[in-house]
Amino acid sequence: MLLINNLHVSIDDKVILKGIDLKVNAGEVHAIMGPNGSGKSTLAQVLAGRDGYTVTDGQVRLDDEDLLELSPEERAHKGVFLAFQYPVEIPGVSNIYLLKSALNAIRKAQGLEEFDAMDLLGMVREKLKLTGMNEDFLYRSVNAGFSGGEKKRNEILQMAVLEPRLAILDETDSGLDIDALKIVANGVNSLRSPERAFVLVTHYQRLLDYIEPDYVHVLADGRIAKSGDKTLAHELERSGYGWLEQRGAQAGAPGNP
């Protein structure tokens, strides 16, 4: 589904990603771990199409298409979803209005019939249960005045409603207490399916106690320093990221088994 090949990315002439290779198939869950500043969030943002990043080399393909050629909204229309590390507050736009506009924009682009308000509300109510949110949330402005946990749960709600094929979660676990973490994990697990892939970007191993990844990759200094299965995450928990400092550059990227 997603194929990243030798991806090099700079921000303002500062090189952040120095040759990423990654292959994600439908139905898989990949965890990307790594210390602060390793380029994890840059990778997530480049996949979603944020301005300000320069791809200096490499390709990213989503199925048969060049993902990097698409605008952020076109990527969403193709089924890409990014759960933001810092969800944006939008005063004056209600959650339900955002969900309706987004879902119908995607359906329209896909040549599907748009949802009417009643059908949408029925569907959204079901998804609300999944994230443990009250219906009042729908009528509040997007993320405005939300707590950190509420913002992250709102990302999961959007993901559940938009049903992406490729969901990228950028540090969705950071700053969450254990209950909120379980809700987020539960949301992801319930959406796992043979047609859908997940890329979980995280600093800590604890999210992976609740979402079992198929593959774990360790990002260091703009490269994938090591890849493995879920046992790699446990190894990281024991030894931390310190070992990367020594091995770092020469470790290379073994790629997926």
Place this chain on the structure above:
Amino acid sequence: MNSVAIKQNFRREDAVAHYLAAFKRQRASLPGSGIPWMQRLRDQAAASFAEQGFPTPRHEEWKYSDTKTLQKQRFELLTGGASAAARKHTDAHRFEGLKSHRLVFVDGRFSADLSYLDELPARAVVIPLSQALPSHVDTVQSHLGHYADMDTNPFVAVNTMLMSDGLFVHLPPGMMVEAPIHVLYLSTADGGTSQLRNLVVAERGAEATIIEHYAGPAGNAYWTNTVTEIDLNENAGIEHYKLEEESDMAFHIATMDVHQRRDSRFTSHNAALGGRFVRNDINTRLNGENAQCALNGLYVIKGRQHVDNHTRIEHVTPRTVSRELYKGVLDGWSRGVFNGKVIVHKYAQLSDSEQANHNLLLSPNAEADPKPQLEIFADDVKCAHGVTVGQLDADALYYLRSRGITKPEARSLLTFAFANDVITRMRLEPLRAHLENIIRMRLPIEAAELT
């Protein structure tokens, strides 16, 4: 003579002479001409206008708004009545779902045909000013010209000299008029001027909702000059809407002076959408303990539109409260001026004032000139003010786009959300819906043109 020479020959005194001559011609036929004090008031106004002339940008209050283009036009004071075309236009300016009392003025003259006042409570007086001048002459005399100052604002002077008609409301003590009073001021004549004068007197505990609604067909150049005076007695409440939807070529100058006594409540919703050159002056005097006012404003402009909102809130007595929020959405080469003065007098202790003006620039060529002015002479007061001029939030745009919403749609959505903050403060749902529709219709196209 070439066109450059014509420009050089423009003289402000000629424009003044044009309107003084119009007054001289029509002095005997204007409303109240048989009433000596009224005639004196008009004559005094003429003298005051002759002395002041039209304002120049050197005038501090007119620094950003040059009235030269208005002066060059020499608009004619009309004497005709409503045409058949007016009926069609009037129907187009109803608010869907709003049950209201209704007065229609066409080119500055009252049209009984197009108005509907049958369901007013018996003791509420809601009539055109031209009728009130004979029938309620004492009330008119004790209020008209008492609040709006013709000696410092030349447009009030012109208006006092030439006023042809307008709304007169007198609410006896305790009277509550449930349905809003919708006043439509329609300009149909290209090259004409309407000099409108409104007077609202609410006695103790009386309440009403008034909608001043200004409109004219696109492409017509005309000048609306309107003055509204409102006196709120103890515990009276007026909710005032002003909806300016003038033609894209129109000049619109409006002055509103409000006098508030103890425990009175005044709310103003001021929406400027149309017009080529628009100036609003809204002044309120909180002259009684616990008097409260809320001034909300929204200007959504494009092209070469110029909108200048000047507000002045005077806290005269202790424990008075003012809240003010003005928001502007500026596209094209438009210019939005906000000058908000809050004056807290020496004895107005424990007064509480909040003022904010936020401007959203949709185009690199649009300009916002916000100017908050606080003059505080009391020492125990709460005053806050804030001003912003900015563009759409890039992070919010990206966030919406990452959810599949297209760039023009995302721009529209954020712009609408910005404006809606003011609209949601309006109590009347049909007016909210009307404004939302207008703004929605404007947005996608406008937004798509950008970057």
